[in-house]
Amino acid sequence: MNLHHQSEATPALLRQDAEGIATLTLNRPQSRNPLSEAMLAALAESFTAIAADRSVRAVVLAAAGPVFSAGHDLKEMTAHRADPDRGRAYFAEILGRCSAVMQQITALPQPVIAAVEGTATAAGCQLVASCDLAVAGTEARFCTPGVHIGLFCSTPMVALSRNLAAKHAMEMLLLGEMVPATEAARMGLVNGVVPAGEALTEALRLGAIIASKSRATVRIGKRAFYEQREMGLKAAYDHAAAVMVENMLARDAEEGIGAFMEKRPPVWERS
Structure with a gap:
């Protein structure tokens, strides 16, 4: 017992x-x-x-x-x-x-x-x-x-x-x-x-x-993956493109692309 x-x-x-x-x-x-x-x-x-x-x-x-x-x-x-x-x-x-x-x-x-x-x-x-x-x-x-x-x-x-x-x-x-x-x-x-x-x-x-990756980017990507998977092909591409536009305008994408072009490690947003 x-x-x-x-x-x-x-x-x-x-x-x-x-x-x-x-x-x-x-x-x-x-x-x-x-x-x-x-x-x-x-x-x-x-x-x-x-x-x-x-x-x-x-x-x-x-x-x-x-x-x-x-x-x-x-x-x-x-x-x-x-x-x-x-x-x-x-x-x-x-x-x-x-x-x-x-x-x-x-x-x-x-x-x-x-x-x-x-x-x-x-x-x-x-x-x-x-x-x-x-x-x-x-x-x-x-x-x-x-x-x-x-x-x-x-x-x-x-x-x-x-x-x-x-x-x-x-x-x-x-x-x-x-x-x-x-x-x-x-x-x-x-x-x-x-x-x-x-x-x-x-x-x-x-x-x-x-x-080690951008927290915000991983969050965006995981959500979009499961959302698009339930859609038809055209709807999935439309949704993924809309997500990517918003992602491109995010702070971490600007930093990541800039770091890549400047050949330096990116500094991701920590909050």
């Missing part, structure tokens, strides 16, 4: 800030870092705080223990089958909260980099796919196994289908098989594979590169 209380008292999500990078660590290794009510609440709260924190220029999302995330907490969800509506209202609420967290990542001004060791399955795989960048250790594995238990991974499908080629996404969703790290990189689910245990180091390296 004491161990249980100790575990519950430990934060579900840890945050550590250094050199403009906020590292968030899923911290429920004993239960495979599920996207439980508590974990989703902690992620939502942290992303809200980070969005308003101008000192943070990049975010790294990591996990404690041998599993990155096993996805939704099926014990929590199954307990609500005893509800009068057989859990309908609860399922809608928890899936809505999870979807909102995934959209928070996309809407966050700062790029988010997943550092994956171990397995990322179902909504845990969705979490990786929702990040802007992802790196994996050689032992990492990815899976959307819902098809095995009669529950198609429909919400993870949204992130997968926007990151992978259609047939790669359907392969993961229809077969439900474990995808090794090197195959995940080939599919485009992760950017690269590093030796086991070094995913966090690599993610921090990428974060440091991003943190």
Whole structure:
């Protein structure tokens, strides 16, 4: 009992800030870092705080223990089958909260980099796919196994289908098989594979590169990327051109172009 209380008292999500990078660590290794009510609440709260924190220029999302995330907490969800509506209202609420967290990542001004060791399955795989960048250790594995238990991974499908080629996404969703790290990189689910245990180091390296760029420019570019992706070709070009006009008139673009022409390092706006 004491161990249980100790575990519950430990934060579900840890945050550590250094050199403009906020590292968030899923911290429920004993239960495979599920996207439980508590974990989703902690992620939502942290992303809200980070969005308003101008000192943070990049975010790294990591996990404690041998599993990155096993996805939704099926014990929590199954307990609500005893509800009068057989859990309908609860399922809608928890899936809505999870979807909102995934959209928070996309809407966050700062790029988010997943550092994956171990397995990322179902909504845990969705979490990786929702990040802007992802790196994996050689032992990492990815899976959307819902098809095995009669529950198609429909919400993870949204992130997968926007990151992978259609047939790669359907392969993961229809077969439900474990995808090794090197195959995940080939599919485009992760950017690269590093030796086991070094995913966090690599993610921090990428974060440091991003943190060295103009904060305002990165913010503009990330937002525009996701906005144009949902548009038709002409609308996307029109939108991107309008964004670029505003970007050209921004202080950091003037400084950056001037520095390039004068062959000197740019000095970005720090506020």
